[in-house]
Amino acid sequence: MPTLLHHPLDPSSRIIRLMCAEYGVPLDMEEIKPWLRTPELLELNPAATLPIFMGEDDIAVIGILANIHTIEDLYTPAIVAGLIPPDPGSRAEMWRLIEWVIFKLNDEVTRYVLEEKIFKRDQRGATPDPAVLRVAKANLNEHMLYFNWLFATRSWLAGDIMTLADFALAAHLSTLDYLGDIDWGKAGETRDWYSRIKSRPxxxxxxxxRVVSMPPQKGYADLDF
Structure with a gap:
């Protein structure tokens, strides 16, 4: 059985977990804290990033893009539609929005929230910086306006069918939702979309x-918020 080295709130790991769950791929899950930069992790990945996928050949697949392509190449079911559209135009839009999420949204919002609220828990005497969190919140508000505009014009993030771009955005927003950083009452069309994708098996x-000593915000696991 394949093994995924992950952290429960790492959004890149969550993308791979969603892909595997959607495709019916069972996983052995090994939880690690990449920010601790343990020798074991650095030996596998000097960049100390997740996810790391270990297939049956025990070769470590490092990083989100390599993981996406590996899962898609190995496990896309032949009897159902995959998460990557077959036509070039739809596929290009999907990759554009995946890039928006895993780079722009992550660099302007998610990584700051995780650094302040999760990573600092393992740093003696460190506490979250309210100024950093305020900037992340302001950036998130701008991103949500863009996502609301997209969902007002299409059924799914990249178009009229669900794609990997939806899983990418859901992975990041679910992490932020766990930590209580999304006001769903003001999320508009994005809230409606998230309710649909959140209901998928x-x-x-x-x-x-669940993160030890840090339960999720109320409503995190409720399908009706």
């Missing part, structure tokens, strides 16, 4: 996540 593995 593949999402159950994420909704069951």
């Amino acid at each position: 593949a999402f159950r593995t994420l909704l069951n996540d």
Whole structure:
């Protein structure tokens, strides 16, 4: 059985977990804290980033893009539509929005929230910086306006069918939702979309996540918020 080295709130790991759950791929899950930069992790990945996928050949697949392509190449079911559209135009839009999420949204919002609220828990005497969190919140508000505009013009993030771009955004927003950083009352069309994707069977593995001494915000696991 494949093994995934992950952290429950790492959004890149969550993308791979959603893909595997959607495709019916069972995983052995090994939880690690990449920010501790342990020798074991650095030996596998000097960048100390997640996810790391170990297939049956025990070769470590490092990083989100390599993981996406590996899962898609190995496990896309032949009897159902995959998460990557077959036509070039739809596929290009999907990759554009995946890039927006895993780079722009992550660099302007998610990584700051995780650094302040999660990573600092393992740093003696460190506490979250309210100024950093205020900037992340302001950036998130701008991103949500853009996502609301997209969902007002299409059924799914990249178009009229669900794609990997939806899983990418859901992975990041679910992490932020766990930590209580999304005001769903003001999320508009994005809230409606999230309610739909949150109800998929593949999402159950994420909704069951718990971080020691840090329970999720109220409503995190509720399908009706």
